[in-house]
Amino acid sequence: MSLTVVILAAGKGTRMKSSLPKVLHPVADKSLVGHVIDTAASLGAQKTCVIVGHGAEQVRERIDADVTWVLQAEQKGTGHAVQQAMPEIGSEDTVLVLYGDVPLTRVETLRELLDVTNDNTVGLLTVVMDDPSGYGRIVRDSDGQVSGIVEQKDASAEQLAICEVNTGILAIRGDHLGRLLAGLSNDNAQGEYYLTDIFSRARERGLAIATVNPSAEWEVAGVNSRRQLAELERTHQANIAGELMDAGVTLKDPARIDVRGQLRTGQDVTIDVNCVFEGEVELADGVTIGPNCTLSNVSVGAGTQIRANSVLENASLGDACSIGPFARLRPGTELADDAHVGNFVEVKNAQIGSGSKINHLSYVGDTDIGRRVNVGAGTITCNYDGANKHRTVIEDGVFIGSNSSLVAPLKIGEGATVGAGSTIGKDVPAGSLALTRAPQKALQNWQRPRKNK
Numbered sequence: 001m002s003l004t005v006v007i008l009a010a011g012k013g014t015r016m017k018s019s020l021p022k023v024l025h026p027v028a029d030k031s032l033v034g035h036v037i038d039t040a041a042s043l044g045a046q047k048t049c050v051i052v053g054h055g056a057e058q059v060r061e062r063i064d065a066d067v068t069w070v071l072q073a074e075q076k077g078t079g080h081a082v083q084q085a086m087p088e089i090g091s092e093d094t095v096l097v098l099y100g101d102v103p104l105t106r107v108e109t110l111r112e113l114l115d116v117t118n119d120n121t122v123g124l125l126t127v128v129m130d131d132p133s134g135y136g137r138i139v140r141d142s143d144g145q146v147s148g149i150v151e152q153k154d155a156s157a158e159q160l161a162i163c164e165v166n167t168g169i170l171a172i173r174g175d176h177l178g179r180l181l182a183g184l185s186n187d188n189a190q191g192e193y194y195l196t197d198i199f200s201r202a203r204e205r206g207l208a209i210a211t212v213n214p215s216a217e218w219e220v221a222g223v224n225s226r227r228q229l230a231e232l233e234r235t236h237q238a239n240i241a242g243e244l245m246d247a248g249v250t251l252k253d254p255a256r257i258d259v260r261g262q263l264r265t266g267q268d269v270t271i272d273v274n275c276v277f278e279g280e281v282e283l284a285d286g287v288t289i290g291p292n293c294t295l296s297n298v299s300v301g302a303g304t305q306i307r308a309n310s311v312l313e314n315a316s317l318g319d320a321c322s323i324g325p326f327a328r329l330r331p332g333t334e335l336a337d338d339a340h341v342g343n344f345v346e347v348k349n350a351q352i353g354s355g356s357k358i359n360h361l362s363y364v365g366d367t368d369i370g371r372r373v374n375v376g377a378g379t380i381t382c383n384y385d386g387a388n389k390h391r392t393v394i395e396d397g398v399f400i401g402s403n404s405s406l407v408a409p410l411k412i413g414e415g416a417t418v419g420a421g422s423t424i425g426k427d428v429p430a431g432s433l434a435l436t437r438a439p440q441k442a443l444q445n446w447q448r449p450r451k452n453k
Helices: 032-042 056-062 078-088 107-115 174-182 195-204 226-246
Strands: 003-009 047-052 068-071 094-099 121-128 137-140 146-150 164-173 208-212 257-265 275-283 294-300 311-317 333-335 340-343 346-352 357-360 363-369 380-382 392-394 405-407 410-412
Touching: 003 032, 003 078, 032 047, 032 094, 032 107, 047 056, 047 078, 056 068, 068 078, 078 174, 078 195, 094 107, 094 174, 107 121, 107 164, 107 208, 121 195, 146 195, 164 174, 164 195, 174 195, 195 208, 226 257, 405 410
Parallel strands: 003 047, 003 094, 047 068, 121 208, 257 275, 275 294, 294 311, 311 333, 333 346, 340 357, 346 363, 363 380, 363 392, 380 405, 392 410
Antiparallel strands: 094 164, 121 164, 137 146, 137 164
16 A cells, blocks of 8 residues: 555635744644654655645645645635645555644554555544534434535534534545535535545545544644643653653653653653653663653663752763752763762763862853862853854763863863862873962951941
């Protein structure tokens, strides 16, 4: 079977009240249509056609995916939109029609829909709703077979009482689709060519219509407003939270986690409230994440603790490390096992060796730190001269006293000590003490200045 997915993404989205095309608004930091394109890829589609109209250039520019773009220059309805894609569809292809503003349909549901679709059968995804207002109703004959779909604006009072509705998602063979679309009429309240009209025509041609139902309404929920976008975001995050807990993760509050990428976890991981995970994040066994942390493209080794209010980006952490609270690890940071980065410490583009500690109020950038190094409070590496970055090398067993400034390029040899309050601009030999201090003075009977009355 050759699968072609057609994604309708030409709508303006007036109710979003935005200059951004509706399908580009994000759920979990990925555009609505981006989610649908990923679903098509997961199904193994040989071709994915994205039909664009309003904001077509913006959509093309923002979407980096292997898709075939189809322009619907005039918006004349869903049937007209799919007609624009027919030159890209083979007669023996199985065609799956999806919607760029319906991002959460499960791959398993769509596979079930494809399984009931064949040369003589059209597959249709329907759902039963307590309140079907606004949706096209599924009309069945006396034998319970689908005889057609009627849009709400064209429905009779009897038809409006039907609770089974059309989701718009369907599967059909390419040659059947082409013939059915060719006979569409726009003789309806909207003056549009409805894709739903193909079902009554399919029955007339002797095609069966097999229906499949999703596991939940959220699978077929679309977005027409920012309220609906926010609701769908929370639904998506709730689903992710459920999957994490099923995999053995403890969430202190499942309603207060945001995964905006892919989060892979080991066993016995604990995540406190209000944590955000972006890009590719991997947490090994026994990792603990405190409240209000943000991790972007980070791998964290087994047993590592990340305490409250820490921000980590493009960093790699070994086993049994301790981070924060209020720590920031910037891109290029690599921590070996049992490294400590404490409160109000910022690290950038640095390698920190096993057992080394930077516990308080320090900045370490463009630095290689060996094993068992202690960096005192208030230490900074002066790595930028106003034009270029320079590197600092601190070898094994070094002790850096508090409030020191290390001016790169600089090498501090193994086992050396830097006295507190020093500014070090020359290499320090191994095993030596380096310090720079002005002589201390004490003036007796000193009178502190007073304000004039």
